[in-house]
Amino acid sequence: MSHTIKVLLAEDQSMVREALAALLGLEDDIEVVVQVARGDEVLAAARAHDVDVALLDIEMPGATGIEAAALLHRELPRVKLVVLTTFGRPGYLRSAMESGADAFLVKDAPAAQLAEAVRKVLAGERVIDPTLAAAALAEGANPLTDREREVLRAAADGSTNAELAKLLHLSQGTVRNYLSTAIQKLAVRNRAEAVRTAREKGWL
Amino acid sequence: MSHTIKVLLAEDQSMVREALAALLGLEDDIEVVVQVARGDEVLAAARAHDVDVALLDIEMPGATGIEAAALLHRELPRVKLVVLTTFGRPGYLRSAMESGADAFLVKDAPAAQLAEAVRKVLAGERVIDPTLAAAALAEGANPLTDREREVLRAAADGSTNAELAKLLHLSQGTVRNYLSTAIQKLAVRNRAEAVRTAREKGWL
DNA sequence: TCGTGGGCATGACATCTGTCATACGACAGT
DNA sequence: ACTGTCGTATGACAGATGTCATGCCCACGA
Incomplete structure (x- = not known):
C-alpha cells in the first residue's frame, strides 16, 4: 500500500x-x-x-x-x-x-x-x-460473421466489388452476398451505411 | 513580460x-x-x-x-x-x-x-x-465548388441520391452531376472514395 | 445421423450510380 | 459585348450494386 x-x-x-x-x-x-x-x-x-x-x-x-x-x-x-x-x-x-x-x-x-x-x-x-x-x-452481440466483417472492413474505403473479390480471393458474387447479408443484419440501405453503423457500434 | x-x-x-x-x-x-x-x-x-x-x-x-x-x-x-x-x-x-x-x-x-x-x-x-x-x-487549393462540397458532405453518411436530392432541394440528376464532377476532380472511382480523399485533404 | 449454420458459388433481376451531352440563366472578368 | 464558371436541370446509357433463389461442402451439436 x-x-x-x-x-x-x-x-x-x-x-x-x-x-x-x-x-x-x-x-x-x-x-x-x-x-x-x-x-x-x-x-x-x-x-x-x-x-x-x-x-x-x-x-x-x-x-x-x-x-x-x-x-x-x-x-x-x-x-x-x-x-x-x-x-x-x-x-x-x-x-x-x-x-x-x-x-x-x-x-x-x-x-x-x-x-x-x-x-x-x-x-x-x-x-x-x-x-x-x-x-x-442492450444492443446484444455482434451479429456479423467473421467473413461478413472482413468484407465490410475491406469495403470501408470505397473499394469496388471486383477489387474486394481479388483482395479476399472470393468471387464477385460472394462479395455481394456477404455485403447484402451484412446490410440486412444491420438494417440499413447500402454498404456505406453498413460501414457507418458497424463502426458506431464497434463491430467493424 | x-x-x-x-x-x-x-x-x-x-x-x-x-x-x-x-x-x-x-x-x-x-x-x-x-x-x-x-x-x-x-x-x-x-x-x-x-x-x-x-x-x-x-x-x-x-x-x-x-x-x-x-x-x-x-x-x-x-x-x-x-x-x-x-x-x-x-x-x-x-x-x-x-x-x-x-x-x-x-x-x-x-x-x-x-x-x-x-x-x-x-x-x-x-x-x-x-x-x-x-x-x-504542394497540394494546392480545394478544387471543389461550394455545392460540390455540400453534396459530398451530405453523401458522406451513405445517403442515397434521392435522399440527398430531398435534403438539398435539388433534382436527383443534379445531385449525381455534382458527385460526378467531384469524383473526377478528386481523381477517384466513386463517392465513397471521394469522401475519403476529400476528408484526408481537409477539403470536406 | 440428421439438422443447422457458415463459407462459398452461380444466375437473374431490379435498382442505384456514374458519365456524358446538352441546355439555360446569373454573374464576374476582359 | 464576349467568355468562362457556377448552379441547376434533363435524358440516355453503361456499369455497379443489392436481392433472391438455389446449390454444394463441411463442421458441430442434438
Missing part, C-alpha cells in the same frame, strides 16, 4: 500521452514509469518495468489497446488493465472486457476518474460507465 | 482538456484561466477572462476550432490563436491560417511544443510544422 503505483501509459499521440502523464504525475501515489506510443511495444515495456497498472488507449498503431490488453492478460496476468478510448462504442467495451480489461474509460469523462480508476483496479474493483454497460448489454 | 500568460483552452474531451491544462500548469509563466468544451463558448469565455492566447482544438461540437479562431480574430484581434488538432491535414492548416491562426500544432507532436508555441505566438512569431506547410502548398 505504501509504495507508489507503477503505471505504464500507452497512447500514440505524444501531446496527449505526455499530458496524461502530467496529470497522473500530480498524484502522490501514482508514478508513470514508462510510456509507449504503439500497441506492439506494450508487452516488452510492461515486462521491463514491472508495472502494476497498464493504461491503454484503443486507437494505436502496431496493435490496438484491446489487442495489447489481451496479450498482457495472458502473459502478465497480475498487471491490471485500464482501457481508454475516444469513442464510447458499446462493442469496444464488450471486447475490452472479453480481453480481460479491469476498467474502461472514455476520454470525455472527467479527468479525476483516471487516477481514481487506477487506484480502484489495483484494489480489485472494476470500473465501467454504467450507461455504456447498459448500452452494450 | 513579468506577469503570467493567460490561456484559454478549448477542447471537447474533458480528460484530454484537463490533462493539457495540467501540462501547461507545470509552466511557471503560463496559467490556464478558463476551459471550454464547445466551439461556440469560446468567444464569451475569451471576453470574460481577458486572455492572451486561445488554444483551440479543431474537432469540437458547436463550432470547430477554425470557426472559433475566425470569430476571435475578428472580435478580439489582440488574442493570439493556437490551433491544435489530431489530424495533420494540409487543408486544415490552410483554413486555420486563413482564419487568422498564429500557430498550428498536431497532437502527435512532442508536448514541449505546446508551451513553446504559446510563448512564441505571444512574441509575435508564427509556429507551423514545415512539413505540413510544404504539403499544404
Whole structure:
C-alpha cells in the first residue's frame, strides 16, 4: 500500500500521452514509469518495468489497446488493465472486457476518474460507465460473421466489388452476398451505411 | 513580460482538456484561466477572462476550432490563436491560417511544443510544422465548388441520391452531376472514395 | 445421423450510380 | 459585348450494386 503505483501509459499521440502523464504525475501515489506510443511495444515495456497498472488507449498503431490488453492478460496476468478510448462504442467495451480489461474509460469523462480508476483496479474493483454497460448489454452481440466483417472492413474505403473479390480471393458474387447479408443484419440501405453503423457500434 | 500568460483552452474531451491544462500548469509563466468544451463558448469565455492566447482544438461540437479562431480574430484581434488538432491535414492548416491562426500544432507532436508555441505566438512569431506547410502548398487549393462540397458532405453518411436530392432541394440528376464532377476532380472511382480523399485533404 | 449454420458459388433481376451531352440563366472578368 | 464558371436541370446509357433463389461442402451439436 505504501509504495507508489507503477503505471505504464500507452497512447500514440505524444501531446496527449505526455499530458496524461502530467496529470497522473500530480498524484502522490501514482508514478508513470514508462510510456509507449504503439500497441506492439506494450508487452516488452510492461515486462521491463514491472508495472502494476497498464493504461491503454484503443486507437494505436502496431496493435490496438484491446489487442495489447489481451496479450498482457495472458502473459502478465497480475498487471491490471485500464482501457481508454475516444469513442464510447458499446462493442469496444464488450471486447475490452472479453480481453480481460479491469476498467474502461472514455476520454470525455472527467479527468479525476483516471487516477481514481487506477487506484480502484489495483484494489480489485472494476470500473465501467454504467450507461455504456447498459448500452452494450442492450444492443446484444455482434451479429456479423467473421467473413461478413472482413468484407465490410475491406469495403470501408470505397473499394469496388471486383477489387474486394481479388483482395479476399472470393468471387464477385460472394462479395455481394456477404455485403447484402451484412446490410440486412444491420438494417440499413447500402454498404456505406453498413460501414457507418458497424463502426458506431464497434463491430467493424 | 513579468506577469503570467493567460490561456484559454478549448477542447471537447474533458480528460484530454484537463490533462493539457495540467501540462501547461507545470509552466511557471503560463496559467490556464478558463476551459471550454464547445466551439461556440469560446468567444464569451475569451471576453470574460481577458486572455492572451486561445488554444483551440479543431474537432469540437458547436463550432470547430477554425470557426472559433475566425470569430476571435475578428472580435478580439489582440488574442493570439493556437490551433491544435489530431489530424495533420494540409487543408486544415490552410483554413486555420486563413482564419487568422498564429500557430498550428498536431497532437502527435512532442508536448514541449505546446508551451513553446504559446510563448512564441505571444512574441509575435508564427509556429507551423514545415512539413505540413510544404504539403499544404504542394497540394494546392480545394478544387471543389461550394455545392460540390455540400453534396459530398451530405453523401458522406451513405445517403442515397434521392435522399440527398430531398435534403438539398435539388433534382436527383443534379445531385449525381455534382458527385460526378467531384469524383473526377478528386481523381477517384466513386463517392465513397471521394469522401475519403476529400476528408484526408481537409477539403470536406 | 440428421439438422443447422457458415463459407462459398452461380444466375437473374431490379435498382442505384456514374458519365456524358446538352441546355439555360446569373454573374464576374476582359 | 464576349467568355468562362457556377448552379441547376434533363435524358440516355453503361456499369455497379443489392436481392433472391438455389446449390454444394463441411463442421458441430442434438
